[in-house]
Amino acid sequence: MIDSLQSVIAQTGPQLKLRWLTPEPRTPRPLRGEDPERAGQSLIGSLNCIHPNRLQVIGLPEQVYLSALGSTAYKETVDKLFAERPAAVVFTDGIEPEADFRARAESTQTPLLGSPFGDQELINHLRYFLTHALAERKTIHGVFIEVLGMGVLLIGDPAVGKSELALDLITRGHRIVADDAPRFARIAPEVIEGTCPETLRDFLEVRGLGILNIRAMFGEGAILRVKTLNLIIDLQPLGPPQLDCIDRLAGSLSAMNILGVAVPRITMPVAPGRNLAILVEAAVRHQILRIRGYDAGVDFIDRQARAISMDRPDPPAPRA
Structure with missing residues (x-):
């Protein structure tokens, strides 16, 4: 140390x-x-x-x-x-x-x-x-992976499917940083950097298959040693009452505090038949647009407001 x-x-x-x-x-x-x-x-x-x-x-x-x-x-x-x-x-x-x-x-x-x-x-x-x-450090249970250039931390309860989702993303060309115990350090006031402990590097545990060596299976391009944390995706098996509570316009975007930095977090419902890999890619693309200043939910609300104002009848002319 x-x-x-x-x-x-x-x-x-x-x-x-x-x-x-x-x-x-x-x-x-x-x-x-x-x-x-x-x-x-x-x-x-x-x-x-x-x-x-x-x-x-x-x-x-x-x-x-x-x-x-x-x-x-x-x-x-x-x-x-x-x-x-x-x-x-x-x-x-x-x-x-x-x-x-x-x-x-x-x-x-x-x-x-x-x-x-x-x-x-x-x-x-x-x-x-x-x-x-000397950066302040913290280990979080989850899978840390790079998706479309952004560092994404997959979290959730054990056996929810984090490693299987990571494997699916790797086959789609994305790169893994760490499985099970990624280590994060605050290297600047608003910057969290994630790495993998040396003993776990290159390995991914998938239930039913055991330990996989991602570097040996997919090559050097499937591994990334360090990445900035940009987004957290919380995998949750939600029931109908919980799904009804999610804002259908804004989604489930919130924030999670890690080492004093508020990191965007999206709660992603897990259910049979959902293609989580595509949903993660869509969530990352959506977050990139948010960073650039565009929010589809706000755009949709504005468009509806303009449509309503255009359909509103003209007020009656004032009497002479």
């Missing part, structure tokens, strides 16, 4: 050529601060003493700025930097810290790191890595 400075360096160090400028800490150094009030602070960024980052990066612009400070201002800036107890200070562009800076880091037990990469290039790489590695 990526939760310490040492684990980040172990995974990204070879690619970014990161090296320890001070001895590597013997105990794991947490990436997130222990102060609850700073739980939302930025993990990495250029030197900032007002809104301090957990990983403070000093590149050529910051080095020029520090060098131009007078002795008093320099001391105050460095004092402020180390008083915030960053997880580490990273020097980029091959910069070597001054002796007094190194001594101050060692006295406060703050690790120093160095890299020949430019500051913005290193920040961009590490920010992308940390965003995915």
